Amino acid sequence: MHAIGFDHEQERPDQSRYITVNYKNIKPENHQWFTPKPKDAVNTIGRYDINSVMHYEAYAFAVNRAIPTMVAKNGKKNMGNEKGFSTSDVQKLNTLYSCSG
Secondary structure, eight states: OGGGTOOOGGGSTTGGGTEEEOGGGBOGGGGGGTSOOOGGGSOOOSSOOTTSTTSOOTTTTBSSTTSOSEEETTOOOOOOOSSSOOHHHHHHHHHHTTOOO
């Protein structure tokens, strides 16, 4: 999805409404992958999607893999998706490219 105009979900400007980032467990050189981008610098079509292929898993870039780097505010333990597009991913793609289906 990067190649067609999307950034990672955890970089969205509304990120803090959905997850808490544990920067203490992330190497400083990787903080950039968790820092919210300004509204005019990132595509924010649709709702924040913890299940997106564009969302890192909860322990991404962890210094200590026993401690998550991100915690969902809704209590969901699993984040990200390595199996394929989420329903929301497909909706976002269809919206961006004015596709039906």
